[in-house]
Amino acid sequence: MSLLQPIILKSAHRHFLARCGGWLLLPCCLIGILAESRCYSSPPQPAQGFTRFIPWMAKPPSAAPSQSPDKSPPEQLYAPEIRQYRQEFVGRSDANPDAVRRGERPANTAPAISLTVVAAPRRQVGSGSTFHLTVKNTSRQPIEDVYARAEFCDGLAMPGQAEHHVVRPLGRLAGRESREMALTLFGVDEGKKVCTFSVYAEGAAPVAKTVGVEFVRRRLDLRLLGPRLRTVGTRAEFTAKLTNISAVPMTGLIATVRHDACFVQRSGSAGAERSRGNLQWKLGALKPGEGVQMQVEFDCLNHAEHGRVMLEAIADAFPGDEIELAPQVVAAEGALALEIDDSDERLRAGEEMVYTVFVRNRSRLPVRTVRLVADVPEIFEPLDSEVLVDKRALAQKANRDGRMLEFAPIDVLAAGSVARYQVRVRATLPGEGEFRARVTEATSQWTGEVAESTTVNP
Numbered sequence: 001m002s003l004l005q006p007i008i009l010k011s012a013h014r015h016f017l018a019r020c021g022g023w024l025l026l027p028c029c030l031i032g033i034l035a036e037s038r039c040y041s042s043p044p045q046p047a048q049g050f051t052r053f054i055p056w057m058a059k060p061p062s063a064a065p066s067q068s069p070d071k072s073p074p075e076q077l078y079a080p081e082i083r084q085y086r087q088e089f090v091g092r093s094d095a096n097p098d099a100v101r102r103g104e105r106p107a108n109t110a111p112a113i114s115l116t117v118v119a120a121p122r123r124q125v126g127s128g129s130t131f132h133l134t135v136k137n138t139s140r141q142p143i144e145d146v147y148a149r150a151e152f153c154d155g156l157a158m159p160g161q162a163e164h165h166v167v168r169p170l171g172r173l174a175g176r177e178s179r180e181m182a183l184t185l186f187g188v189d190e191g192k193k194v195c196t197f198s199v200y201a202e203g204a205a206p207v208a209k210t211v212g213v214e215f216v217r218r219r220l221d222l223r224l225l226g227p228r229l230r231t232v233g234t235r236a237e238f239t240a241k242l243t244n245i246s247a248v249p250m251t252g253l254i255a256t257v258r259h260d261a262c263f264v265q266r267s268g269s270a271g272a273e274r275s276r277g278n279l280q281w282k283l284g285a286l287k288p289g290e291g292v293q294m295q296v297e298f299d300c301l302n303h304a305e306h307g308r309v310m311l312e313a314i315a316d317a318f319p320g321d322e323i324e325l326a327p328q329v330v331a332a333e334g335a336l337a338l339e340i341d342d343s344d345e346r347l348r349a350g351e352e353m354v355y356t357v358f359v360r361n362r363s364r365l366p367v368r369t370v371r372l373v374a375d376v377p378e379i380f381e382p383l384d385s386e387v388l389v390d391k392r393a394l395a396q397k398a399n400r401d402g403r404m405l406e407f408a409p410i411d412v413l414a415a416g417s418v419a420r421y422q423v424r425v426r427a428t429l430p431g432e433g434e435f436r437a438r439v440t441e442a443t444s445q446w447t448g449e450v451a452e453s454t455t456v457n458p
Contacts, residue, residue: 149200
């Protein structure tokens with residue numbers, strides 16, 4: 001009986017399935033279909049956002065889309081997370097403005113672009129107004145041949161640009177990808193000045209937004225001095241200057257220096273309130289013609305194509321103003337690492353100071369025939385110089401040709417050694433100048449350059 005039991009059970013099982021008509025198999029099939037669809041349907045891709053810095057150009061690409069952007073006036077939206085004096089304009093190429101206002105989600109089947117423009121509503125005449133743009137592919141499909149175009153009125157000017165329109169190609173935007181960019185235009189006279197931004201892309205409807213900035217009479221002069229290039233691991237010093245050029249006192253003056261994450265705060269002038277990403281001075285009142293100067297020093301932590309440092313000033317009955325620098329921070333190349341330092345923060349005409357250039361051999365091998373040539377700014381008179389290697393004074397003398405100093409070469413700089421070039425100068429005129437040093441070595445034919453900006457007060 002035990003041998004016949006499997007045969008009997010199998011026959012009974014077939015008979016039971018035949019009478020049920022296969023209804024018991026239906027849930028199993030449904031479960032299998034759902035499992036299969038879950039395996040092969042890809043989850044939505046996360047939004048990708050990053051900044052790429054591509055120069056604006058005067059001439060557009062040769063193949064421009066034939067569509068014309070929407071010329072309807074933009075709707076102004078106020079975003080609380082942006083500083084209160086900022087204004088924001090948002091446009092979408094795949095949505096009806098009424099639907100966006102009601103919070104309805106637009107269709108996302110065709111390629112579509114959104115454009116956001118943020119700018120300060122007021123600026124001083126002669127100052128730059130920076131327009132921050134964000135272009136986003138709101139669909140899941142990639143978009144090709146994307147470019148942005150800016151057209152601005154006669155009251156706005158772009159340094160080195162005669163035309164009143166510029167174009168910036170963006171190339172390809174992947175699904176959900178966004179690009180950020182900025183355009184700074186300067187107001188040449190008082191009044192409201194407008195700039196229209198348009199974005200075109202292959203297969204997507206163009207989108208355009210017009211932004212206006214009110215330029216008012218200039219009351220406060222802002223200056224920000226600093227290096228244009230630094231290497232990772234070195235330091236960078238910036239000097240901020242504010243001067244009341246109006247005929248009335250300014251009250252409630254607050255100066256803030258903001259910086260990108262590639263810079264780490266090292267020190268700041270007295271009175272600075274330091275927090276993550278900025279240093280702030282509450283200066284109070286500033287009389288007519290009176291000025292104030294602050295200095296900040298950073299360690300250059302990592303690479304940055306454009307590491308921004310911004311000086312911002314606000315005061316009572318003042319629209320606010322800002323100015324920024326975007327130095328490049330690059331990885332060190334070659335065997336030698338360069339740094340430069342000056343000995344005085346607040347220098348006046350007639351006083352002396354010392355520039356020091358450090359040349360360190362960071363390789364494991366000696367470097368031969370190290371040369372340094374220094375250019376002294378016109379506001380200084382060179383007095384004397386000294387060269388030390390690992391705190392040992394050398395007999396090298398500098399040949400002076402006008403304001404250029406050429407030092408005799410160091411025959412061998414051992415691995416890990418530091419050569420220190422010191423140049424003592426006297427300030428002869430008030431103003432701003434830049435001390436530059438160029439270093440070469442014969443082992444690998446490497447050339448490096450370093451510079452430091454200095455202000456001489458009256």
